[in-house]
Amino acid sequence: MGLYFFAIFLGLGLGIGFAIVRQYGGSLTSRIATGYIEVFRGTPLLAQIFVVTLFPPALNAWLVASGMAPIDILWRIFLPDPFGNPSIVLNTRILLCAITLGLNSAAYQAEFFRGSMGSISTGQSLAATSIGMTRRQLIRFVILPQSLRRAIPAWSNEAVYLPKYTTVAYLVGVEELFAWAKLAAGRTFLTIEVYVLIAIVFLVLISIISWILEYTYNRVKIPGI
Amino acid sequence: MTKVIEVRDVYQAYGDLEVLKGISFDVHEKEVKVVFGPSGSGKSTLLRVINMLTPPYKGEVLLRGESLMAPNANLSKLRSRIGFVFQHFNLFAHLKAIDNVSIGPRQVLGMTKEEAHDVAHDMLCKVKMEDWGHHYPAELSGGQQQRIGIARSLAMSPDVILFDEPTSALDPELIGEVLQVMLDIAKEGTTMIVVTHEMGFARAVSSEMIFMDEGVIVEKGTPQHFFQNPETERAQRFLLRLEVLYGQAEDEKNSE
Ligand SMILES: Nc1ncnc2c1ncn2[C@@H]1O[C@H](COP(=O)(O)OP(=O)(O)O)[C@@H](O)[C@H]1O
Ligand SMILES: [Mg+2]
Numbered sequence: 476m477g478l479y480f481f482a483i484f485l486g487l488g489l490g491i492g493f494a495i496v497r498q499y500g501g502s503l504t505s506r507i508a509t510g511y512i513e514v515f516r517g518t519p520l521l522a523q524i525f526v527v528t529l530f531p532p533a534l535n536a537w538l539v540a541s542g543m544a545p546i547d548i549l550w551r552i553f554l555p556d557p558f559g560n561p562s563i564v565l566n567t568r569i570l571l572c573a574i575t576l577g578l579n580s581a582a583y584q585a586e587f588f589r590g591s592m593g594s595i596s597t598g599q600s601l602a603a604t605s606i607g608m609t610r611r612q613l614i615r616f617v618i619l620p621q622s623l624r625r626a627i628p629a630w631s632n633e634a635v636y637l638p639k640y641t642t643v644a645y646l647v648g649v650e651e652l653f654a655w656a657k658l659a660a661g662r663t664f665l666t667i668e669v670y671v672l673i674a675i676v677f678l679v680l681i682s683i684i685s686w687i688l689e690y691t692y693n694r695v696k697i698p699g700i
Numbered sequence: 701m702t703k704v705i706e707v708r709d710v711y712q713a714y715g716d717l718e719v720l721k722g723i724s725f726d727v728h729e730k731e732v733k734v735v736f737g738p739s740g741s742g743k744s745t746l747l748r749v750i751n752m753l754t755p756p757y758k759g760e761v762l763l764r765g766e767s768l769m770a771p772n773a774n775l776s777k778l779r780s781r782i783g784f785v786f787q788h789f790n791l792f793a794h795l796k797a798i799d800n801v802s803i804g805p806r807q808v809l810g811m812t813k814e815e816a817h818d819v820a821h822d823m824l825c826k827v828k829m830e831d832w833g834h835h836y837p838a839e840l841s842g843g844q845q846q847r848i849g850i851a852r853s854l855a856m857s858p859d860v861i862l863f864d865e866p867t868s869a870l871d872p873e874l875i876g877e878v879l880q881v882m883l884d885i886a887k888e889g890t891t892m893i894v895v896t897h898e899m900g901f902a903r904a905v906s907s908e909m910i911f912m913d914e915g916v917i918v919e920k921g922t923p924q925h926f927f928q929n930p931e932t933e934r935a936q937r938f939l940l941r942l943e944v945l946y947g948q949a950e951d952e953k954n955s956e
Contacts, residue, residue: 598790601753602849606804606856607780616807621794697794699838 485577490584515582591625627692701728710759721915737912783853783861789845791837798833823851843874860891
């Protein structure tokens with residue numbers, strides 16, 4: 476779950492940033508943002524995670540080969556467990572997976588926000604400019620308040636899909652919820668029940684997220700539109 | 701009288717299409733300049749050139765003697781002194797009417813929340829919308845939205861306000877309330893450049909009218925000049941067409 480919340484909020488922050496830069500940045504910066512978005516949307520998430528998790532060993536191999544000291548990639552933080560089975564809560568691999576998920580999500584979220592920015596009439600931008608607002612004020616006071624509201628429905632999809640994508644991290648050994656499931660199944664021999672329980676946890680989590688977003692959307696909706 | 705706006709030989713083009721081909725005129729303090737002409741003649745472009753929403757590729761525009769095209773010009777600051785009222789209102793959809801009016805004084809002029817609110821309230825009174833301040837744009841009629849648009853401009857205490865066909869997107873029964881507000885502020889001495897085909901308005905308050913066609917000023921003169929004996933054939937033909945379009949109401953007012 477930590478993986479999910481980290482990724483969705485990293486994606487949210489970066490996504491808004493990339494959307495603004497792509498839409499309102501200079502020609503070079505907006506091209507960089509476009510490139511970033513297209514690369515992350517155009518390649519499979521699994522490939523991205525493989526590349527990123529293979530990067531630290533590769534970097535170390537290169538450092539050693541060129542006669543430098545390797546960086547420590549084996550650090551880890553444990554969560555003490557009352558049953559005497561301490562579980563890893565954070566290590567290089569988990570951190571990199573979370574960042575990759577966040578970067579990937581940022582690309583998708585950027586497109587949602589850009590779409591909702593584009594749907595705000597150019598007339599409002601002209602009006603803001605004509606009363607003397609700077610570009611920064613235009614984005615802050617006119618574009619963002621409207622585009623964030625409008626992006627909520629599309630954003631809900633991302634928020635609901637991302638928990639499922641976090642399971643991809645399992646393939647590179649980040650076990651999270653599944654590690655707990657395996658352990659619990661091994662202890663209790665109730666394998667099916669444990670996995671059903673996990674499915675229910677996912678379902679409940681996703682329903683809660685959907686509900687919160689729908690509630691928020693209705694609360695901040697602009698009257699008359 | 702002091703010159704508020706000087707437009708000096710401006711040229712503007714969209715790609716290969718020359719839209720303004722050497723336009724010059726001055727607007728003095730408290731003057732109401734009416735610009736009219738066929739669709740596509742470059743009237744909207746001219747207004748957008750004046751506050752540099754689309755800078756001209758040649759020529760110059762001065763606001764009280766200060767060039768808007770100087771390399772060191774603070775465009776946002778200068779624009780805040782030039783109001784703009786749009787054909788399609790362009791209100792900020794997420795803000796209540798009163799906040800549409802107060803946001804300029806608050807964020808651009810740097811007033812406190814209370815000061816900006818007071819200014820906005822006064823402006824709403826001026827356009828007779830004080831009872832509608834807490835409605836969102838989408839909840840207002842076109843005429844009401846346009847009056848908020850005018851209040852938003854007035855709240856900046858601009859040196860001049862540009863109007864781009866402010867009533868042409870309105871249902872006929874809503875035009876009157878907007879024109880009345882415009883007449884009121886004109887009579888208070890607001891300097892205005894108005895693109896409109898409302899000849900009744902022009903006759904009532906315009907000091908000089910400018911007839912544009914195909915990117916040039918074809919003819920200038922007082923309302924009397926245009927309604928009695930326009931010189932150029934193009935102006936004659938256009939005014940005749942307007943009369944047919946806008947119908948008898950104008951004629952009846954004439955004969956009174
Ligand atoms: N953003 C634009 N891009 C390309 N052509 C434009 C643009 N805006 C206006 N034009 C063209 O410039 C000419 C003048 O337009 P405009 O200034 O809107 O005239 P008017 O307001 O008198 O109807 C028209 O032929 C129009 O098609
Ligand atoms: Mg026009």
